[in-house]
Amino acid sequence: MTPNPYLYPWLVPLLPLAGAAINGFFGRRLSKKAISTVALVFCGAAFVMAVWLAAGFSSASAPYSSDLAHWIRSGNFQVDFSFYLDQLSLVMLLVVTGVGFLIHIYSVGYMWDDDGYYRFMSYLNLFMFFMLTLVLAKNYLVMFIGWEGVGLASYLLIGFWFTKDSAAAAGKKAFIVNRIGDFGFLIALFLMIKNFGSLDFTHVFAAAQSLPAETAGAGLLTAIGLLLMVGAAGKSAQIPLYVWLPDAMEGPTPVSALIHAATMVTAGVYMVARSSVIFERAPMAMMVVAIIGTLTALFAATIGIAQTDIKKVLAYSTVSQLGYMFMACGVGAFSAGIFHLMTHAFFKGLLFLAAGSVIHGVGGEQDMRKMGGLRVYMPWTFATMGIATLAIAGIPPLAGFWSKDEILWKAFNASWVYWLIGVVTAFITSFYMFRLMYMTFGGEYRGAVVEKAHGHDDHSHGHGHGEPHESPWVMLGPLVVLAVLSVFGGWVAGYNNHFEHFLAPVFRGASDVAQEASPEAGKSTLEYLLMVVSVGVAGLGWLLAYLLYSRRPELPARIAASLGGLYQAVSNKYYIDDLYAALFVKPLIDGSTTILWHGVDQGIIDAAVNDSADAARHVSDKARHMQSGNLRSYAGWIAAGGAVVIAYMVWMGLR
Amino acid sequence: MVPLAYYLLLSGILFVCGVLGFLIKRNIITIFMSIELMLNGVNLSFVAFAAHWHALSGQVFVFFVMVVAAAEAAVGLAIIIAVYRTRETLNVDRVNLLKL
Numbered sequence: 001m002t003p004n005p006y007l008y009p010w011l012v013p014l015l016p017l018a019g020a021a022i023n024g025f026f027g028r029r030l031s032k033k034a035i036s037t038v039a040l041v042f043c044g045a046a047f048v049m050a051v052w053l054a055a056g057f058s059s060a061s062a063p064y065s066s067d068l069a070h071w072i073r074s075g076n077f078q079v080d081f082s083f084y085l086d087q088l089s090l091v092m093l094l095v096v097t098g099v100g101f102l103i104h105i106y107s108v109g110y111m112w113d114d115d116g117y118y119r120f121m122s123y124l125n126l127f128m129f130f131m132l133t134l135v136l137a138k139n140y141l142v143m144f145i146g147w148e149g150v151g152l153a154s155y156l157l158i159g160f161w162f163t164k165d166s167a168a169a170a171g172k173k174a175f176i177v178n179r180i181g182d183f184g185f186l187i188a189l190f191l192m193i194k195n196f197g198s199l200d201f202t203h204v205f206a207a208a209q210s211l212p213a214e215t216a217g218a219g220l221l222t223a224i225g226l227l228l229m230v231g232a233a234g235k236s237a238q239i240p241l242y243v244w245l246p247d248a249m250e251g252p253t254p255v256s257a258l259i260h261a262a263t264m265v266t267a268g269v270y271m272v273a274r275s276s277v278i279f280e281r282a283p284m285a286m287m288v289v290a291i292i293g294t295l296t297a298l299f300a301a302t303i304g305i306a307q308t309d310i311k312k313v314l315a316y317s318t319v320s321q322l323g324y325m326f327m328a329c330g331v332g333a334f335s336a337g338i339f340h341l342m343t344h345a346f347f348k349g350l351l352f353l354a355a356g357s358v359i360h361g362v363g364g365e366q367d368m369r370k371m372g373g374l375r376v377y378m379p380w381t382f383a384t385m386g387i388a389t390l391a392i393a394g395i396p397p398l399a400g401f402w403s404k405d406e407i408l409w410k411a412f413n414a415s416w417v418y419w420l421i422g423v424v425t426a427f428i429t430s431f432y433m434f435r436l437m438y439m440t441f442g443g444e445y446r447g448a449v450v451e452k453a454h455g456h457d458d459h460s461h462g463h464g465h466g467e468p469h470e471s472p473w474v475m476l477g478p479l480v481v482l483a484v485l486s487v488f489g490g491w492v493a494g495y496n497n498h499f500e501h502f503l504a505p506v507f508r509g510a511s512d513v514a515q516e517a518s519p520e521a522g523k524s525t526l527e528y529l530l531m532v533v534s535v536g537v538a539g540l541g542w543l544l545a546y547l548l549y550s551r552r553p554e555l556p557a558r559i560a561a562s563l564g565g566l567y568q569a570v571s572n573k574y575y576i577d578d579l580y581a582a583l584f585v586k587p588l589i590d591g592s593t594t595i596l597w598h599g600v601d602q603g604i605i606d607a608a609v610n611d612s613a614d615a616a617r618h619v620s621d622k623a624r625h626m627q628s629g630n631l632r633s634y635a636g637w638i639a640a641g642g643a644v645v646i647a648y649m650v651w652m653g654l655r
Numbered sequence: 656m657v658p659l660a661y662y663l664l665l666s667g668i669l670f671v672c673g674v675l676g677f678l679i680k681r682n683i684i685t686i687f688m689s690i691e692l693m694l695n696g697v698n699l700s701f702v703a704f705a706a707h708w709h710a711l712s713g714q715v716f717v718f719f720v721m722v723v724a725a726a727e728a729a730v731g732l733a734i735i736i737a738v739y740r741t742r743e744t745l746n747v748d749r750v751n752l753l754k755l
Contacts, residue, residue: 032717629751630747630748630754631679631747631748631750631751632681632747632748635677635678635686636678639674639677639678
């Protein structure tokens, strides 16, 4: 099957697994240098492998597949450990290994002083293994292994500083919310097994392709699509399951960059894109995807305006950008969604790493109100983060411009409503990102308290902090590389939709149904007009942020005061967390406590066991007095027994 | 010819004496002798019936009982000596190590 028999795709995920095993089992005894070497070599090897695969990749002979081992064989149903490489997996493979490797390098600098260094590196490698399994899977079940595995790695890494209650709670929250999504995903898998008798991509898609599009009503494919979307909403933090992602920022910053911005949270987008054949035949499911994506994009962006924690802003920004990707998938522009996924991995990974560099530089402070003026102290971080901000705001010719514009154009073809909300979101995105930049790097340094308050927050970096300082080169290197990618990453799309053509074979089965609005014909003045509009709103957002946070820094407080309740609602994240707590968490905890714990567990199960033991003890306590140890009492019992026997026999005889 | 009832009455008196001695006495040796008394009370009724019915099996049974009683006496006396050596008493009320 494979043109290069010496290239086995399954080696790519297994390499980081080996690294994770070595560091996990022996890391405690290894030196930090050795740990770093192991982690970087195995992760780097996966990246080299991925590049090698890409170099030998030919669209003509794709997809390649390789079976590693049999897994489940039951009647006609079979699932194997098999891997699959097509254009879509290849893009994901390069993004995951590339960005992942850079973040590994960065972590060496960022986590060096942490006591759990070996643990951290081992978890990162483990995450890479599961993520690569997810993108390389040939069937939904192997994908599900990766899907659950990245959830596990995410849980471990969010709760990495597990001695801190909020981190442990955030880890649990992420895991539990994801479980809700996984529930939907699993049911979708069961539906596929029941109706298609297979979980293999090729079989499922072939079976789905033979079904007619469910334009008239909802049917099997709609059900599967919606359930898959439930899973994707959990993993990719979409409404209504997005609440875990902002809390996940309790984890170390490289984790936020790798898992909660660049790779894992995009797994949902990947899964929806991978299932494009199913979605294209279920217009209602597609519409739900688009609506959820659009709403999430706008909703999360508005929350991002009022956040003061630098990582929380980026977290809501991530949720918002993921919303864009789902919007793209929902309007049938899967390749645009994947394109944005890729550019987003570059610039959002960069933003998080730069934020980490800032946090590192000011001694663990995350509150932007206590930053400011950092451009003087950390010029490299400032420059790279600036590039990323321009990229995410959609300023041409940076990466974000190309992908976001592609999505908006496709969305406009579907419905102008999506486009309008998308453009508004783009404006807000630009605003809060430049707000972040001005608050962090502009003005004067407001962090005099840092010296006193050192170590009061998340991070316990051991070294003393006088004034902010630039990060070491091991951290800046990845920033620079990602900055370069953020600038040039969008050009792969080129002017003639190179990227889309590359991915087209993957979505070919899908595209013949929905994309009547041919993008080729639409390279018109309209598209340029829309492009100008979206760049214009990005510029407006920049201008507004400049006015409010650089020219008149006293204004935002006054505006916030005049808005009153609305501002309160936004800065409290629309009270969604409180709503969920009141609606789901509290009834669940109360019910579990009173009914299940006190009622069933203590009242019935424990009571049954304890009471029967008590009864046995009481009866025995009475019975043991028969055995007094007094020989003559035994003799008495024997005599009494004998008398009873005799009396019985006499009575029998008399009868 | 002494009637059978007399033998049986004597046998019963002997047996009851044995039982009462077994229950009342505290000295192990006395208890032991009470057991022998009970056995011999039973033996007496065996031979009385055997003579009355002219059947040998009763007498054979008596020999069995005597053999077992002899063996029991051997083992029992050995135990009594062992008890006396360790506990320095023959009072059964004070041989109560198994008591809770």
